[in-house]
Amino acid sequence: MYYSGTTASPSRSHSLSNDPAPPWSRGPHPVLAPGSAQHAQAVPQGPQSPGYLVQYANGHHAQHPLPHQHPHQPPHQHQIQHHQHPHQHPHSQHQHQNSLSGYHSPGSVHAQSTGRSTTPGAPNGPPVIIPPHWQQQLHRAELCRQASAPHHRARAAALASRTSAKSAIPITAPVNVAAPKPVQADATNGTHQRAGSVSERTDTSEDRASSAANGHPSANTAPVVNPPRPSAERKPASTWTTLxxxxxRLKNISQSLFTLDYLTTLYINHNQLTSIPPEISRLRHLILLDISSNQLVSLPPELGMLSSLRELHAFDNRLENIPPEFGTLHQLEMLGLEGNPLQPSLRIILQKDGTPALISYLRDSCPVPAPPPERQWRVLLPDDPEPGTETFSVISYNILCEKYATSTMYGYTPSWALNWSYRKELILAEIQNYGADFICLQEVDVAQYEDYFFKxxxxxxxxxVFSPKxxxxxxxxxxxxxxxxxxIFFLSEKYTLIEHHLIEFAQAAHTRPALRSTEDWFNRVQNKDHIAVAATLVSRATGTRLIxxxxxxxxxxxxxxxKLVQSAILMDSLKVIADDFADMEVAGGQKNRYSKGTQIPLIVCGDFNSAPxxxxxxEFLSKGHVSGSHPDFMGHQYGPYTSEGPRHPFELRSAYxxxxxxxxxxYVPSFQGAIxxxxxxxxxxxxxxxxxEVDKNYLSKVVGFPNAHFPSDHVLISAEFRILPTKEAKPSKSTRKR
Structure with a gap:
């Protein structure tokens, strides 16, 4: 049964206050508040072994297979006959038998409002303090056990919906009914918003503020929110997201279930499942998954791909171990394992420090998977160029700055793989493996440039050459x-550096007075300190100039x-640089064969945070112009950029x-795309x-980068180029020497 509702579990709204209280919860606790001997005889004590009576909210009892006799009770008073609901799962008879410790489930109900929950130890011994993490585990387990009836959550949600709908109907005099407000097109989310646009809103304002405070977009702030991304995968539209x-009493799951990739909540609890198909990894938008009270002896490692999961309830199964691949569930807040014979090492971590600590342990102890196959070169021109053809190769790579790569931002990455001492060696080895003539790196900090990469x-x-923000x-x-x-790095034996240019986007108004007349420039552009660098070079062998x-x-x-204004400023600046370089007489007697800047070979690399x-x-870079009314200007005003539209004279094309x-x-959990x-x-x-590209089969088993094989959240891209013959240009009348 499906229903439309919020992603929160309907079981959270259930109150235990209406449950028929078990006999040991009536009156003072026999340990914490002992009474007279007569009172102790009248009020039975709590269970002293893993097998004891549980009374559900619906009034049905479950007798566990390890009955025991209370020392102050005759046998007939303790052993109450079990009446099973027609639809009740038979497996419920063992649910407390495999509890993770001596902390009995009723103990969590005993003191929900106290800070120091206790449960009886020995008959006359001191109380046992239940850790806060375990209180939550026991409380959530009790709520899940109450949901044994068919479609319990769906029925509860439907009832709650009907109740709230009736109470929400206002009684208003007809004369006071307000006319509906006209719908206005929003510059961001209205008529100018295109379906699937890379720039669509993908996060809440709170999430964006949090990520902005961290200063980097590639963060996944574990274990609560997804950060804003240059783009994010949109969930398929559906009128319902919970099933x-x-x-x-299901014994198998149909494969068609895993085509419902829009689901955010899935309940398959209180069935007779002995395994979960690995295809469940297709449900990438799941936030809550309840597989409690089945007959599961293991969980598929593919569940680790559900990186959006915040609650995974697996109470009352037969699980002894948890796959280390669960370490990638960096947003998981509750891993419910009460009622399972879990191995002691995992049980202790879960009881003492809770779910986040267990996930961190699994993440850092997970074996390193097999590396992906080598990325293959895609050849676009014949391998045998004409004699004398000049070639060069370029790498562009956002290497993920050290200060941005924290376990808070990349909670799915093992701490050792996130450490800069590991990543920098992998980055260097990857760069040197391709042996490019030019290497363009983004997110290189001053210290790493000076102390590591330059050396x-x-x-x-x-x-x-290098410039910081x-x-x-x-x-x-x-x-x-x-x-x-x-x-920018270049092979010094092949090329000579002529000039190094820093392009500061926020400073462009100094040379463009029209920009200073707009408030949007000061409020939106000038306070962003992003930059570009450019190098003008000459081939030592041929005298060919490059930018x-x-x-x-x-x-x-x-x-x-x-971003659109920054790209326009970038191309304006490169035009000036190219024209000056074409007009320059290079020292060494090389003949100037360029009459204008566009004749000089130009390569523009970088992280543009924009989809193809x-x-x-x-659109601007590939076509050379965009309209001043382009939707990506979002209705803001930027002088001639919005009145006339930005233009550039270079006929640019993406290498790919x-x-x-x-x-x-x-490649991160919240976004996978080309930027x-x-x-x-x-x-x-x-x-x-x-x-x-990176091997698709490998990616299907990876939540996100960085990881053991990829040291950044970006991948390295590279291309080989050939310089086309250029007609010799007439020397310019005004040349300057360098």
Whole structure:
């Protein structure tokens, strides 16, 4: 039975106060408040062994298979006959037999309002203190045990819905009925919002503020929220997201269930299931899963792929172990395992420190899976170029800055794999493995550039240029070393650096007075300190000039206008750099064969935080212009950029356009998509080959990056280019020497 409702479990609303109280809960507790001998005879004590009577909320009793005799009671008073509900699961007769410890379930009901819940120890011994984590476990187990009737949650939700609907009907005089307000198109979520747009709202404002405080978009703040992403997967539309199949005595699950990938809540409790199919991993949007009171002896490792899970109830089964792959369930708040013969090492962690500690233990102790196959090169041009053809290769890689890679932000990644000492060596090895002529890195902080990459890549024959974000000017020496920026490395034996340019998007108004006249510029763009760097170089062998640019745009989908303005400023700046470079007389006697900047081979790399389709940034870079009324401007005003529309003269194309953009360059649980690019000027450069995608079979078993094999949440992209013959240009009348 399905129903439409919130993702919270209907069982949470059940109150134990209306339950028929078990006999040991009436009157003073025999240990905490002992009375007279007559009173002790009149009020039976609580259970002293794993087998004891449980009375459900619906009035039915369950007698456990290990009956015991109270020392002060005759046998006939304690052993009450069990009357089983026609639909009650037979397996319920063992549910407390496999409890995780001596903490008996009724003990959790004993003192729900006290800070120090206790349960009886020996008949005359001191009370046993129940840890807070275990109180929650016992309380949640009791609620789940009450849901043994067929479709219990669905019926409860339907009843609650009818009750609330009746109470919510207002009684209003006809003359006081307000006219409906007209629906207005919102610049963000109204008519300008396109279905599936990369810039659509994907988080709550609270979530966005939390992530913004952390300063990085790639965070998954475990174990509560998903952060905003440049884009996020949208759940398929459905009128219902919760399915209740509980109490049906099912022995198997149909595969068609796993096609309902929009489900957020699934109840398959109180059945006779002996296994859970691994295909359950397809239900990626599940937040609550209840598989309690079945006959499960193991759980599939594929459940670890359900990274959105916050509650997994597996009470009263026969589980002795938990797959280490559950360590990727970084948002899990409750792993219900009461009533299972769990191995002691896991049981102790769960009782003492709760679910988050157990998940962390599983995450860090999980065996390293097999590495993926090598990524293959996709060849676009014949392998045998014409004699004299000049070639070069480029890498672009967002390496995930050290300060952003925390266990709070990447709760699914083992702590050892998140450690910078491990990741930096993997990053360096990956870069050197491809041996590119140019290496463009984003999110490199000052300390790692100076102390590690510049030295290590220098030993491999590279020189480099680097600029941190603009905030570095206002910081102390210690703080500035943690500021990230963009770096370009090049093989010094093949190329000579002519100039290094820093492009600060927030400072563009100094040379563009029209931007200073708009409030949106100051409120939305100028307070973002993202940058780009550009290097002008000359081939030592041929004298060919190249311009290599590396950019990192703002990430927030609520500011897609900012990303579009930043890309416009980037291309405006590169036009000035290219024209100046074409007009320059390079020292060394090389003949100037460029009459204009667009004749110089241009490569623009970076993390653009924009999808290939339906984003103003990609449209602008690939087409050379966008309308000033483009939806991604979101109705904001930016002088000539919105009155006329931004333009650039370079005929740019993505290196991956020939085969289609990669399925993803950024891979985290909340987002998988292509947001990193290598653009090239088609007037004088052609792409010969590109590095292919990550193995799909490998990705199907991975929640997100970074992990043991991929040191960043982005993947490295690379391309090989050939320079096309250029007609010799007439020397410019005004040249400047360098």
């Amino acid at each position: 209740d199949m509980g109490g049906m 290590k890549l220098g030993e491999a024959g590279y020189s480099g 603009s905030r570095v000017r206002t910081m102390s020496e210690t703080e500035r070393r943690r500021v990230d920026g963009c770096a 290599i640019a590396n950019a990192h745009l703002f990430w927030d989908p609520e500011f897609r206008d900012v 389709e339906d984003s103003g940034v990609s 356009a020939g085969i289609g953009e990669l399925p993803m360059t950024n 990193d690019y290598i653009w090239y000027g088609t007037e004088n450069v052609d792409v010969a080959a590109v590095l292919g």
